[in-house]
Amino acid sequence: MRDFLTPLRNRTRAFCRDEDGSMTVEAVMILPFLLWAFLATFTYFDVYRAKNLALKANYAISDLLSRENTPIDMNYLLGIEDIYTYLTQGGDPAWVRVTVVRCTEDCTDEAVRTLDVGWSKATDGLAALTDEQVQETYADVIPLLAEGDWVTMVETMAGYEPPFSVYLTGIRPRDMRDIVLTRPRFASQLCWNTEPICDNYE
Template identity: 40%
Template structure:
């Protein structure tokens, strides 16, 4: 029975394998989903980088605003800073976190010293132990110089499912105080 079936199907299968008609339809059926996924993925990646860029620009604005401040920073000021960041970035406040820290370089001990850190939204305040391990990411500073570190965390959910899933976009911006020697926390 097997041999008979093999003999019967051998010629039609060989003829089908040699034919080249309708191969375009098969190729389109194979490639169209891949092309569609790549097209959708391009839009998602572009949107993700756009949102990251807007978030980074908003973080630079917040850092610049804080660097020009001569009065002490209060809890209300920090709450309004989160609102400003949300407005500038266009990201809803429930999807973002903001952390502002003031870090000083101690030239005698050659260590970064955390002066104060405050967080709003989904972020947590910076720990002094964390700062000591950041030699690679913080700038070189002179003795007793301070910087204002603004970190933002925003939750990004792609508008199309191309395999990325929800992710957190982080920004890390530092600025030196401009009009006052230090930025003081009052709260």
């Protein structure tokens, strides 16, 4: 039995010590992994780049809206959407929704405070928000406000299409959705030109 195993052990040791190889065979074995790693890494960085662009674009248009001291209209909002699409480098489809909110009761307690929608408008046929929707869905997003103070909530969405198939990278097409809140800088509130709440605009 020992004589039978000796040649086998010798061959195994020789194989382990052998450093000969074929570059062609090694390249064929490793090339698919290298290609996958390159494509996946490129896609992962690209999706973070797109998300960063979408958020920065929202901040940019939120800052623009915060400086308005005259009522805006749908043409203005559509222009804002064009700016957003440009800043996100063509993230399509894209939409923008602007909602003006204030706190009217129990403003020091997030759990029981009452949030009131002054007006809400959106592009691309997106529905406007109601008091109930803001109270139920966005209460955790809106910070504590002094009673009667207005805040402008800007919601944006830009579509993202990965450069390579989901089967290669695991990254699927997705919507880059962001919410940014700002206070008006030069007026008590951001106004919509046809809203009754803006009749006494200051």
